[in-house]
Amino acid sequence: xxxxxxxxxxxxxxADEDELVRRTARGDRRAFDELYRRTSPWLAVRLRRRCADxxxxxxxxxxxxxxxxxxxxxxxxxxxxxSAVGWLWxxxxxxxxxxxxxxxRHAQMPAVPLVETTAPAAEDEVMAGRVGQDLEQAxxxxxxxxxxxLRAMVLDGLSVRETSLLLGVPEGTVKSRAxxxxxxxxxxxx
Amino acid sequence: xxxxxxxxxxxxxxxxxxxxxxxxxxxTVEVHLEECAxxxxxxAGSTTGDTRALLDRVAAAVDRGLDxxxxxxxxxxxxxxxxxxxxxxxxxxxxxxxxxxxxxxxMLESLKPGMPSLxxxxxxxxxxxxxxxxxxxxxxxxxxxxxxTPGAGLMMLLRRTATVLAVIVPALALVGAGTRESPALMLxxxxxxxxxxxGLGGRVGVRRAAIGVGATWAAVVVLPTLVTADxxxxxxPGSVPAWALATAALAAxxxxxxxxxxxxxxxx
Numbered sequence: 061x062x063x064x065x066x067x068x069x070x071x072x073x074x075a076d077e078d079e080l081v082r083r084t085a086r087g088d089r090r091a092f093d094e095l096y097r098r099t100s101p102w103l104a105v106r107l108r109r110r111c112a113d114x115x116x117x118x119x120x121x122x123x124x125x126x127x128x129x130x131x132x133x134x135x136x137x138x139x140x141x142x143s144a145v146g147w148l149w150x151x152x153x154x155x156x157x158x159x160x161x162x163x164x165r166h167a168q169m170p171a172v173p174l175v176e177t178t179a180p181a182a183e184d185e186v187m188a189g190r191v192g193q194d195l196e197q198a199x200x201x202x203x204x205x206x207x208x209x210l211r212a213m214v215l216d217g218l219s220v221r222e223t224s225l226l227l228g229v230p231e232g233t234v235k236s237r238a239x240x241x242x243x244x245x246x247x248x249x250x
Numbered sequence: 251x252x253x254x255x256x257x258x259x260x261x262x263x264x265x266x267x268x269x270x271x272x273x274x275x276x277x278t279v280e281v282h283l284e285e286c287a288x289x290x291x292x293x294a295g296s297t298t299g300d301t302r303a304l305l306d307r308v309a310a311a312v313d314r315g316l317d318x319x320x321x322x323x324x325x326x327x328x329x330x331x332x333x334x335x336x337x338x339x340x341x342x343x344x345x346x347x348x349x350x351x352x353x354x355x356x357m358l359e360s361l362k363p364g365m366p367s368l369x370x371x372x373x374x375x376x377x378x379x380x381x382x383x384x385x386x387x388x389x390x391x392x393x394x395x396x397x398x399t400p401g402a403g404l405m406m407l408l409r410r411t412a413t414v415l416a417v418i419v420p421a422l423a424l425v426g427a428g429t430r431e432s433p434a435l436m437l438x439x440x441x442x443x444x445x446x447x448x449g450l451g452g453r454v455g456v457r458r459a460a461i462g463v464g465a466t467w468a469a470v471v472v473l474p475t476l477v478t479a480d481x482x483x484x485x486x487p488g489s490v491p492a493w494a495l496a497t498a499a500l501a502a503x504x505x506x507x508x509x510x511x512x513x514x515x516x517x518x
Contacts, residue, residue, distance in 0.1 A: 076287065087321040096309065101294035102283055104301050104308075105265050109276070114304060121308045126315045132322045145284055196274040207273050215277055 077144040085132035124152040157222045198248030209237040262296035340389045344379045345417050356425045366481045370431045371472050374439035375464045377418045382460035384410035403511040438493035445500035452510020
């Protein structure tokens with residue numbers, strides 16, 4: 061990372077992630093390092109919650125950041141640039157699906173099992189007020205495999221095909237689980 | 251989404267992985283983290299030793315990878331794309347040649363004032379070399395792409411022709427101002443010949459059409475004029491309305507031939 065001048069340091073501290081990606085697009089290595097410093101812990105934790113194999117997570121992270129370096133121009137150049145962080149996650153999620161696709165032939169990957177349905181812990185009651193209580197209960201009452209599908213499709217923005225690769229189940233199963241989730245959540249909202 | 255930040259205990263349990271939090275909490279944390287830089291920083295401070303070791307490993311690998319990889323690809327600027335719609339550099343030498351010929355004609359004319367105006371004789375064919383090059387498989391390295399592009403065709407030829415005319419017409423007006431002839435008599439035949447080339451070009455190929463129109467003009471007008479040293483009737487000032495009509499008619503004809511430019515034969 062080398063020695064960083066104080067002025068540059070302050071300058072980078074003030075920049076948000078979008079700005080850092082734009083500077084990376086101009087070949088600024090320091091901006092890229094700062095982007096890595098700020099976002100990689102978040103990305104690593106999030107990926108580890110989706111894949112138990114550390115080596116795969118490391119590979120996915122490495123490929124993601126190399127792709128960010130190469131493709132920063134396409135983010136910075138797009139007029140309708142969303143948030144850089146969302147863009148980063150999209151890249152990482154796609155790389156994760158690719159990694160699962162590669163390994164699918166050799167062995168089944170150990171995905172992280174979701175939590176069994178439990179009553180919310182006392183500390184989490186504070187959080188509960190944010191999501192509608194009914195909705196949260198409905199979510200927690202869903203079977204774990206349905207929640208996995210919901211997480212991949214709603215939270216991670218993956219398609220049915222990608223979800224089926226990630227979870228190692230047929231596409232038809234993904235669709236039927238998504239339908240079950242939709243019905244359950246609609247009931248909770250009505 | 252919300253300004254409610256998860257507390258540090260929740261974040262550190264999220265960072266630990268495992269089953270310390272229920273799914274609803276994990277999801278709200280994840281959605282929040284995607285939008286909140288402060289909480290991402292707090293998460294970075296709560297990561298486990300495992301994650302930090304993993305990140306160090308990845309950082310070293312990314313550093314190595316970056317040393318080997320080229321700098322980020324630059325995106326094509328919007329103005330550059332617009333420029334390419336209108337201009338190919340292959341036109342430049344042909345336009346330069348045409349301009350030189352016009353200047354030579356003008357110099358010859360001013361040296362021998364008794365002769366019929368050479369500029370007037372050359373004006374109608376002046377844009378033809380440029381038009382022929384604008385739509386040519388020999389000169390444009392991208393012609394295969396153009397041939398396969400639905401948006402190409404007559405519109406593209408017209409754009410490039412407009413570029414050619416944008417150079418030739420002011421030059422003609424400038425040179426023509428130095429002669430005694432009417433500017434309308436210089437510009438209208440020039441536009442008429444261009445329209446004729448485009449109208450025929452779809453059928454026989456733009457290059458052949460340009461050669462044909464140029465040769466016809468040379469045989470029917472230029473040679474007899476040089477032999478008899480007298481301008482023909484249709485290059486006298488009174489013929490301007492007729493040229494205007496002919497220009498309009500040829501342009502309309504060219505417009506009806508747009509479908510011809512969907513075939514490869516026009517790109518010869």
